[in-house]
Amino acid sequence: xxxxxxxxxxxxxxxxxxxxxxxxxxxxxxxxxxxxxxxxxxxxxxxxxxxxxxxxxxxxxxxxxxxxxxxxxxxxxxxxxxxxxxxxxxxxxxxxxxxxxxxxxxxxxxxxxxxxxxxxxxxxxxxxxxxxxxxxxxxxxxxxxxxxxxxxxxxxxxxxxxxxxxxxxxxxxxxxxxxxxxxxxxxxxxxxxxxxxxxxxxxxxxxxxxxxxxxxxxxxxxxxxxxxxxxxxxxxxxxxxxxxxxxxxxxxxxxxxxxxxxxxxxxxxxxxxxxxxxxxxxxxxxxxxxxxxxxxxxxxxxxxxxxxxxxxxxxx
Amino acid sequence: xxxxxxxxxxxxxxxxxxxxxxxxxxxxxxxxxxxxxxxxxxxxxxxxxxxxxxxxxxxxxxxxxxxxxxxxxxxxxxxxxxxxxxxxxxxxxxxxxxxxxxxxxxxxxxxxxxxxxxxxxxxxxxxxxxxxxxxxxxxxxxxxxxxxxxxxxxxxxxxxxxxxxxxxxxxxxxxxxxxxxxxxxxxxxxxxxxxxxxxxxxxxxxxxxxxxxxxxxxxxxxxxxxxxxxxxxxxxxxxxxxxxxxxxxxxxxxxxxxxxxxxxxxxxxxxxxxxxxxxxxxxxxxxxxxxxxxxxxxxxxxxxxxxxxxxxxxxx
Numbered sequence: 082x083x084x085x086x087x088x089x090x091x092x093x094x095x096x097x098x099x100x101x102x103x104x105x106x107x108x109x110x111x112x113x114x115x116x117x118x119x120x121x122x123x124x125x126x127x128x129x130x131x132x133x134x135x136x137x138x139x140x141x142x143x144x145x146x147x148x149x150x151x152x153x154x155x156x157x158x159x160x161x162x163x164x165x166x167x168x169x170x171x172x173x174x175x176x177x178x179x180x181x182x183x184x185x186x187x188x189x190x191x192x193x194x195x196x197x198x199x200x201x202x203x204x205x206x207x208x209x210x211x212x213x214x215x216x217x218x219x220x221x222x223x224x225x226x227x228x229x230x231x232x233x234x235x236x237x238x239x240x241x242x243x244x245x246x247x248x249x250x251x252x253x254x255x256x257x258x259x260x261x262x263x264x265x266x267x268x269x270x271x272x273x274x275x276x277x278x279x280x281x282x283x284x285x286x287x288x289x290x291x292x293x294x295x296x297x298x299x300x301x302x303x304x305x306x307x308x309x310x311x312x313x314x315x316x317x318x319x320x321x322x323x324x325x326x327x328x329x330x331x332x333x334x335x336x337x338x339x340x341x342x343x344x345x346x347x348x349x350x351x352x353x354x355x356x357x358x359x360x361x362x363x364x365x366x367x368x369x370x371x372x373x374x375x376x377x378x379x380x381x382x383x384x385x386x387x388x389x390x391x392x393x394x395x396x397x
Numbered sequence: 398x399x400x401x402x403x404x405x406x407x408x409x410x411x412x413x414x415x416x417x418x419x420x421x422x423x424x425x426x427x428x429x430x431x432x433x434x435x436x437x438x439x440x441x442x443x444x445x446x447x448x449x450x451x452x453x454x455x456x457x458x459x460x461x462x463x464x465x466x467x468x469x470x471x472x473x474x475x476x477x478x479x480x481x482x483x484x485x486x487x488x489x490x491x492x493x494x495x496x497x498x499x500x501x502x503x504x505x506x507x508x509x510x511x512x513x514x515x516x517x518x519x520x521x522x523x524x525x526x527x528x529x530x531x532x533x534x535x536x537x538x539x540x541x542x543x544x545x546x547x548x549x550x551x552x553x554x555x556x557x558x559x560x561x562x563x564x565x566x567x568x569x570x571x572x573x574x575x576x577x578x579x580x581x582x583x584x585x586x587x588x589x590x591x592x593x594x595x596x597x598x599x600x601x602x603x604x605x606x607x608x609x610x611x612x613x614x615x616x617x618x619x620x621x622x623x624x625x626x627x628x629x630x631x632x633x634x635x636x637x638x639x640x641x642x643x644x645x646x647x648x649x650x651x652x653x654x655x656x657x658x659x660x661x662x663x664x665x666x667x668x669x670x671x672x673x674x675x676x677x678x679x680x681x682x683x684x685x686x687x688x689x690x691x692x693x694x695x696x697x698x699x700x701x702x703x704x705x706x707x708x709x710x711x712x713x
Contacts, residue, residue, distance in 0.1 A: 104516050104518045108518070108520070112519070113518035113519035115482070115483055115518065115535070117434055117439070118433055118434020118437065121434065123433070123439070123535075125485060125519060125535070127485045127487045127519060127531070127533060129487045129489055129523045129525075129529075131489050131523050131525045131526075133526075134489075134525065135523070166431070167420055167429070167431055167441075169441060169533070171443045171444075171445045171531045173445055173447050173450075173529065200420050201424070202420045202424070202431065202441065203428070203429035203441060204424070204443055205443050205444050205445045205531070206445070207447050208447070208450055209445075209450065209527070210449075210527045213445075213525065213529050215445070215487045215531035217441070219431070219441070
């Protein structure tokens with residue numbers, strides 16, 4: 082199997098011929114952007130959640146799996162500055178899975194749906210070899226106002242909300258055999274930054290935005306590629322979550338905070354809707370001589386920041 | 398695992414509280430219908446395709462799997478009388494699946510997408526235990542004009558397009574070990590009735606419509622439940638595909654024709670966009686005394702028509 086980026090590139094090349102004027106922005110951002118009506122665009126995002134890849138039944142309560150499945154899509158809508166409008170759930174489950182598990186999953190999903198006022202409007206079900214949920218979230222955004230990944234320009238500062246690495250730290254402790262406990266809550270019930278993303282869009286704070294689902298190193302590289310720029314991160318500025326390491330903050334995924342870029346002169350609040358905002362680096366011109374993203378340590382030494390994706394929950 | 402109908406009922410009950418005015422029609426039709434703009438509604442349909450449930454890698458060429466995945470969603474749009482607008486593909490594949498398989502799958506999918514002018518606008522990828530594709534198709538329909546499942550009234554006649562049972566006949570021959578050959582084409586590359594559905598909606602021919610994906614007995618029962626009516630089918634009127642049996646025409650799925658109901662007095666063309674149209678039965682008032690759907694044989698004897706769903710490709 083190809084790595085996801087390569088796969089997406091391949092599909093993009095194959096897709097190029099079938100472009101349509103209705104698709105404002107297709108593959109390559111947090112959501113697709115479609116023309117809807119005068120003044121409004123439609124956001125669409127789909128997220129696959131596969132047992133033993135994105136969650137493990139022996140670690141994650143069914144309710145948390147339902148919660149997380151929808152959280153991922155809501156986080157994508159947040160990353161465009163959109164308002165969630167409706168969601169769809171396609172669910173494959175192994176024959177013999179307990180009805181209790183399914184009910185708890187659905188409860189976790191629907192509790193989230195109610196809280197974010199995003200009605201479950203449809204879906205599909207099937208038997209399958211493992212639990213597999215594909216969640217679609219639709220959202221809306223005023224025409225031309227979606228915050229894309231492609232707007233970062235050299236000189237822009239790079240910001241993140243919240244603290245990073247918490248989910249990766251929990252994952253590591255689960256891997257070492259620790260029983261899931263209260264501290265795992267952030268990983269089990271992440272809170273998508275829908276309000277934060279909406280405010281960033283309304284106040285026109287950001288030049289580009291993405292949610293931190295795959296990990297800072299990977300997600301910032303997405304911004305750089307889509308914007309045709311490079312970036313430098315200052316190690317000591319990265320807001321590391323309690324109990325996490327810098328490494329986990331840089332590469333651990335599933336924090337569901339947002340990363341955005343803004344003009345260097347822009348006035349930046351210290352908090353947006355209660356979430357702390359931290360400047361962690363700067364956008365640079367693209368250059369063949371430097372890595373897409375580099376990390377500057379405390380003494381000013383720069384090293385390429387490898388795109389180490391999010392650690393799957395795979396058993397091997 | 399619950400049968401799909403029961404699962405959907407359960408989710409519906411859980412969902413009821415999260416209803417929203419933006420969702421014109423939620424779970425329980427071929428597509429969800431959402432408010433879009435003045436004069437236009439948005440159709441959304443999602444379809445899961447799971448290896449060894451909906452297809453088998455040793456039977457179906459990768460290109461046919463890609464084709465079928467998208468055909469299912471297009472058929473749902475057709476069944477509402479909508480125009481397809483964009484599609485999304487979430488794809489999980491086992492590690493080690495050949496790149497050739499994936500490329501062929503994507504080619505089959507995109508050939509279909511181009512032909513129906515429905516751009517692939519996004520999606521997701523993951524590793525997984527089997528090949529699993531979840532396809533979302535968005536479409537549009539003039540406001541209030543979607544042909545729902547719920548509009549059938551006692552006295553209406555029941556029509557189907559095309560011939561039925563062909564896909565089931567192919568499936569049966571594959572199960573007996575016959576090598577897939579030219580005759581399997583209809584099952585491998587079904588043609589969704591997008592143009593037919595669109596014309597039925599434009600000409601206001603139908604009171605209710607559904608696509609025949611699960612099988613006539615199941616799909617007609619959906620219409621009856623959503624409309625609060627019963628139905629009788631005349632066995633000798635059912636258009637049986639060459640090589641298929643009446644049984645296969647009644648219960649075999651994946652024909653991707655459309656079934657619709659129309660007022661008894663309505664003038665009905667013999668063909669719509671080249672597809673033959675056949676009257677096969679009549680809508681009756683709902684009564685506790687009769688089955689939801691009954692079958693009347695050649696001598697006028699009526700028996701309840703069991704909802705025998707579509708035969709999964711499961712190996713057991």
